Amino acid sequence: MRIGDLTIFVERKNIKNLHLRVGRTGKVSLTAPLFVSVGEIEKFAASKYAWIRKNLLAAKAEDYLDFIHGGCVTVFGERLIVVFGAKKDECKEGKLYLKCPPQEGEKHAAAALKKLLVKKIESRLPVWEEKTGLHASAFSVRDMKTRWGTCNIRTGKICFSLQLIKKPEECLDYIIVHELGHLINRWHDKRFYNYLRYNFPDYERVRKILKE
């Protein structure tokens, strides 16, 4: 069921009252008694619109690819409402606009988010290359779940995890500096930490955010 920009999953049960729930992943479910009409359900859901919105924004969407119209995702640390059927893919005014229909949401959204992250890296990487004097030969973005980034010392290529898009931008900055550091230091040894402290003095605080 659609109420404005929300998608609500309605289920009928042999119960007495209407129940509304916002799940942890941002799924809105409504359980309705058998005797309540569709019109009444719609009216009830509409009257709870503000409450649903508030809970959606507070929900912690764990899985990024759980995309539904009116759901919530985190992009660079900011909670955004997903809107399908837009003219182009973009983040604007608290919303993530996606140009695909809702049924293609997951696949398209993953690609759209990857593009957003690539664009961000393209603007941030040169800044840190300039500061550190270290240069990656190329970079890529992959949906790595266990690492934020990797660096291939031999080829000079850096790979970033798509999961970085959830985190505030300073986390991406830290990973860029970290992986650039591996171009000249294979291990996390004293020399590596000296490099980190020098180029990114705030690294301990940002690393905590990455672990959240």
Ligand SMILES: [Zn+2]
């Ligand atoms: Zn490392």
